[in-house]
Amino acid sequence: MADNIDFALNDHFYDFVDDWNYKFYFLVGGYGSSKSYHVAVKLIKKLLEEKRKALVVREVFDTIRDSCYDLLQEVAEAMGVDGYLTFTSSPMQVKFSNGSRIIFKGMDKPAKLKSLNGVSIVWIEECSEVKYAGFKEILGRLRHPTLSNHIILSTNPVSKGNWCYKYFFQDKKKKVFVLDDEKLYKERTVVVGNTYYHHSTVDDNFFVPKEYVEQLDDLQTHDPDLYRVARQGRFGVNGSLVFPQFVVEPANQVEKEIKAIRTPLEKNGMDFGFVTSYNAALRMIVDHDEKILYIYREYYSRNKTDPEIAEDMKDWKDIVIKADCAEPKAIRYYKQSGFRMKACKKFKGSRAMYTKKVKRFKKIVCSDACPNTIDELQDLTFAVDKDDEIIEDEFNIDPHTLSAIWYALDDYEVSDLKGGGLRTLGTR
Structure with missing residues (x-):
């Protein structure tokens, strides 16, 4: 019966x-690309063809009724198959005339996800909002013994720090590379291993009003971050970069530039x-001029004892290292182990100051031999409060390498680029 259904689809889907x-x-x-609509089509069509049980998931259960549930009703009517489906609200589910079923769960109530008995297809809508632990839970429980198992994930692009990007594209910290997202934007559909990738924008939706496209285009001037997400459908940085002057260079180039500094200041x-x-x-070098x-x-x-760390860093013993003053016992241990370690200065407001x-440096050059520093600082953004105002001492992640920079530079001041002549307190 499903093979005889005649209804409109966007070509790209x-x-x-x-x-x-x-x-x-x-x-x-991006927004209005019709990706969720076509997931609903895919799901209904499959369940009409085969007797299956599907699960639709969002992070918050209360958001499902006005999104996925209503969308499935709309799509069923557009396909002309609503006579074969029965939608019930308590419990919320969709029953098919051939015995197929769609059930709905929220990841905010994980106890209800204890069993995926009989489920062979899962649709995770707005998967970037679902916690990684929830995704792993689904992944570990989806194992229908006779039918093929499938997980469909749909989302607007978010920060590259989100688990979705790290799992399906690349995680620099863990040195995991699956797919370059730029390749997906160029080719539009890509298959890597057992994953089918699909990229879409509002240009792929023939049925969207012209006025809506114009509204998205206007974002380029008023809100570049949202324009990238909503109009271009691209991953990237959400929010204000903490260090827009941060650049990455090859290790040999960094070494060459450091050697050319007239009076280098060593900071660790x-x-x-x-x-x-x-x-x-x-380990850092400041070019004060x-x-x-x-x-x-x-x-x-991570998860190493002080003796293990001391052994790892034994060739750092000949340099002065400023460390977190909140850990006096650790500092004492390293000093007793032969390190020239000193406690930094911390005070109320020191994080923001x-x-x-660090922001006053014209440029922050990081060697490509420091992948974790790059991972933490290249796309680091400020956290915002409920009014979307920047919080100057909070970030989207906990950047341990930034803390190391804070401590290293606690006795050094960068000249104010607005015209001040602040003196250098640090010495090599």
Whole structure:
């Protein structure tokens, strides 16, 4: 019966709707691209063809009724198959005349997701809002014994710090590379292993009003961040960059530039981690005349004891390292182990003040030999309050390498680029 259904689809989604050769289907796109509409088409069409049980998930259950549930009703009517489907609100589900069913769950109530008994297809709508732990839970429980298993994920692009980007594209910190998102934007559909990738924008939706497209185009002037997400459908940085002057250069180029500095200032800092956070130590050179900070070496680890870290960093013993003054016992241990370690200066408001200090460098040059520093600082953005105002000492992540920079530079001041002549307190 499903093969005889005749209804309108956007051209860019034809292949996607009928493709069931892969386990994962990752759809990312801008506003109004019709990706969710075509996921609904794909789901209904499959469940009309085969008796299956599908699960539709969002992070918050209360958002499902006005989104996925209503959309499925709309699509069923557009397809002309609403006579074969029964929509019930308590419990919220869709029953098909052939015995297929669609059920709905929210990840905010994980106890209700204990069992995916009989489920062979999961649609995770706005997957970037779902926590990674929830995705892993679904991944571990989806195992129908006789039918093929599929997970469809749809989302607007978000920050590259989101788990979706790190899992399906690349995670620099873990050195995981799956797909360059630029390749997806260019080719529009890409298959890597068992994942079908699909990119779309409002240009792929023939049925959207012209006025809506014009509204999205206007964002380029008024809100560039939202323009990238809503109009272009691209991952990137959401919010205000903390260090827009941060650049990455090859290690040999950084070494060459450092050697050319007339009076280089050596600065080294360390942030102590714990079981769930990271130990981060950086070696840096300041070019005070040119107002450039060079980061040329890093140490980064987690879940290691002080003796293990001391062994890892034994060739750092001949340099002065400023470390977190909140850890006097750790500093004492490293000093007893032969390190020239000193406690930094911290005080109320120092996080914001030290961040402003680092921002005053004309350029922050990081060696490509420091991947964790790059991962934390290249796309670091400020956190915002409920009024979307920047919080000057809070960020989208906990940047351990920035803490190491704070400590290293606690006795150094960058000249104010607005015209001040602040003196240098640091010495090599």
